[in-house]
Amino acid sequence: MAHEHHDTNGPAWNKAAETALTRAGEQWTAMRASIFDVLAGFDKPASAYDIADAVSKAQGRRVAPNSVYRILDLFVNANLARRVESANAYLANTHPDCIHDCIFLVCDQCGQTTHLDNDPITRSVRDAASGAGFRTARPVIEVRGTCAECDAAPVQVS
Structure with missing residues (x-):
């Protein structure tokens, strides 16, 4: 069955992501929100290292890529992000309420x-x-x- 997607952006996108993550039984922490904001700001797939660098600069402290990988895996499982396998990079999902391959x-x-x-x-x-x-x-x-x-x-x- 076909349906329309209404891509979200800005504060509505963050709220949709928070809602989807909490519905999946996870907490929307300040670090997860920061990582989502940075991921959503990229116009191309971003690696965990790209995201860690951007979050580190924004927070003025080092954020380890391993921590970012764990959060990205959580985001993929909760449909907040998509993984581009061949590039080992991630995109924020603009419609986290819809499940598609x-x-x-x-x-x-x-x-x-x-x-x-x-x-x-x-x-x-x-x-x-x-x-x-x-x-x-x-x-x-x-x-x-x-x-x-x-x-x-x-x-x-x-």
């Missing part, structure tokens, strides 16, 4: 990543896996290539 379009030139929800495609992947006797936990489909912006950019010759 991921399809990512990853630009090999600029790193921009677009998240698509296409339930018929991901359902087909789950069905094919099931037909092969495989029980899926979380299918992630990544398509590598060139985004429209990079494709339209003039080629620079040295």
Whole structure:
């Protein structure tokens, strides 16, 4: 069944994230809020190291990437973030109330990543896996290539 997504941003996004995390039985702590704010501020997938650096600068104290990884894993499990497997990087989920399998379009030139929800495609992947006797936990489909912006950019010759 198709439905409309209403991507959230700003304070509404933070509130949606807090609500989703507490509904998952977890606490919305100051550190988790800081990490979510930083993650939501990136326009491309960010690594735990990128996030740790940004949070460290904002707080004026060192935040360890291991701590960030733990929180990001929690965010992924609560549907607040998506993991781009091939880049070992994360995107904040703009609609944490909707559960979908991921399809990512990853630009090999600029790193921009677009998240698509296409339930018929991901359902087909789950069905094919099931037909092969495989029980899926979380299918992630990544398509590598060139985004429209990079494709339209003039080629620079040295």
